[in-house]
Amino acid sequence: MRFQRLPREAAAVCILRKQGLSIGSIAKFLGRSKSFVDRILIRNIGCGIRYFDLRTLKNRKRILNARITWKKLQELRLQWEAWMLGEGERPP
Numbered sequence: 001m002r003f004q005r006l007p008r009e010a011a012a013v014c015i016l017r018k019q020g021l022s023i024g025s026i027a028k029f030l031g032r033s034k035s036f037v038d039r040i041l042i043r044n045i046g047c048g049i050r051y052f053d054l055r056t057l058k059n060r061k062r063i064l065n066a067r068i069t070w071k072k073l074q075e076l077r078l079q080w081e082a083w084m085l086g087e088g089e090r091p092p
Contacts, residue, residue, distance in 0.1 A: 006084045008091075013040045015091050021069055029073055029080075 009030065016026050023041070027034045073080075079092035
């Protein structure tokens, strides 16, 4: 079953990626597949960022950073959903 893409979903993917979230966490947050998010990042060349080299970070620091960003993202979930549906002018 295919779901129609929300009006600002591609922009939200790019913004979240620039904030440092992984493709997997963005997909989990939006309820989409990783390939869907990756396709948006490939097609939307203006986004500028597709992959980060996380190998330079220590494992513990990477895990803690992922937890902190996921917690912040969950706090702003309703605001992000409203913005993707076209309400408001600026993303949270």
